[in-house]
Amino acid sequence: MQIRRINPNPQVNTGEVIYQANLPDAKPRHILEEIVWYKETEVAKMRDRLPLLELRQQVATVAPPNNFLAALKNGKTDPALIAEVKKASPSKGVIKEDFNPVAIAKAYQAGGASCLSVLTDEKFFQGSFDNLSLVRQEIDLPLLCKEFIIYPYQIYFARAKGADAVLLIAAILSNQDLKYFTKIIKALGMTALIEVHTLAELDRVLAIEEVDLIGINNRNLENFTVSLQTTNELLKSRKEVINSRNILIVSESGLHNSEDLNFVKEAGANAVLIGESLVKQSDPEQAIYELFGY
Numbered sequence: 001m002q003i004r005r006i007n008p009n010p011q012v013n014t015g016e017v018i019y020q021a022n023l024p025d026a027k028p029r030h031i032l033e034e035i036v037w038y039k040e041t042e043v044a045k046m047r048d049r050l051p052l053l054e055l056r057q058q059v060a061t062v063a064p065p066n067n068f069l070a071a072l073k074n075g076k077t078d079p080a081l082i083a084e085v086k087k088a089s090p091s092k093g094v095i096k097e098d099f100n101p102v103a104i105a106k107a108y109q110a111g112g113a114s115c116l117s118v119l120t121d122e123k124f125f126q127g128s129f130d131n132l133s134l135v136r137q138e139i140d141l142p143l144l145c146k147e148f149i150i151y152p153y154q155i156y157f158a159r160a161k162g163a164d165a166v167l168l169i170a171a172i173l174s175n176q177d178l179k180y181f182t183k184i185i186k187a188l189g190m191t192a193l194i195e196v197h198t199l200a201e202l203d204r205v206l207a208i209e210e211v212d213l214i215g216i217n218n219r220n221l222e223n224f225t226v227s228l229q230t231t232n233e234l235l236k237s238r239k240e241v242i243n244s245r246n247i248l249i250v251s252e253s254g255l256h257n258s259e260d261l262n263f264v265k266e267a268g269a270n271a272v273l274i275g276e277s278l279v280k281q282s283d284p285e286q287a288i289y290e291l292f293g294y
């Protein structure tokens with residue numbers, strides 16, 4: 001078996017994932033690599049329980065996806081809000097003790113979120129695909145499956161559970177996989193949100209013709225440092241091409257107050273993805289009103 005190594009220097013535009021033999025003494029260099037290595041085993045187990053062919057038959061029976069991108073374009077708030085259903089994270093630990101995904105999702109919907117994001121990673125974020133299904137049964141808003149996608153299998157799985165959009169993280173995928181996975185997501189009628197953290201990653205993503213929605217993660221997934229300047233600097237560098245191609249930009253992570261929102265809006269973000277600062281409030285609906293000032 002081989003294991004993935006993520007580009008050791010994300011500032012450099014390699015577009016490759018380096019494979020390395022799974023030696024017994026192999027140690028992940030950082031949390032992102034640890035998550036991706038664990039994901040390999042997780043997906044192997046999922047395939048054992050439900051083979052791809054059966055999964056694809058299930059996909060054919062679920063209701064067609066909602067238009068995630070259109071919902072962001074017609075957002076009730078400015079910037080449009082993707083509110084995240086998130087219990088815990090490797091950087092913050094447990095964010096919400098008495099976590100009720102459906103209650104949180106309903107509060108987000110009532111507060112004016114355009115779309116929701118549901119964490120499905122179990123080991124590192126205490127999420128689940130069951131949460132995605134539960135939220136799907138109760139909520140009409142378009143849903144993003146927040147997962148570390150490394151195989152098409154996971155994309156079909158997300159669709160089977162009712163997702164309308166899927167996150168692709170440029171840092172953990174090769175250029176070829178980014179293109180191929182984007183195609184699969186579109187063929188299923190869903191939206192791909194492609195996440196970048198560096199200019200080199202943004203350029204790799206801009207090289208994909210079909211790209212229409214890019215997330216700029218203000219959090220470095222290797223060491224958890226957060227800086228809203230990431231959104232500002234990346235947009236400043238590639239504003240012309242992004243505007244000329246009508247690509248929608250989501251600023252992700254570390255947004256806590258209206259100054260933060262104004263900062264990324266001024267920088268050119270069309271939408272924001274917010275988890276922690278909403279989920280930890282006792283009244284997430286009210287928290288949205290306060291954050292967006294209405």
Ligand SMILES: O=P(O)(O)OC[C@@H](O)[C@@H](O)c1c[nH]c2ccccc12
Pocket residue numbers: 084086146147195217252253254255273274275276277
């Ligand atoms: O809780 P925050 O700081 O508002 O961040 C939300 C979201 O951006 C974050 O959960 C996230 C962004 N990209 C990811 C990739 C995987 C897991 C999680 C994430």
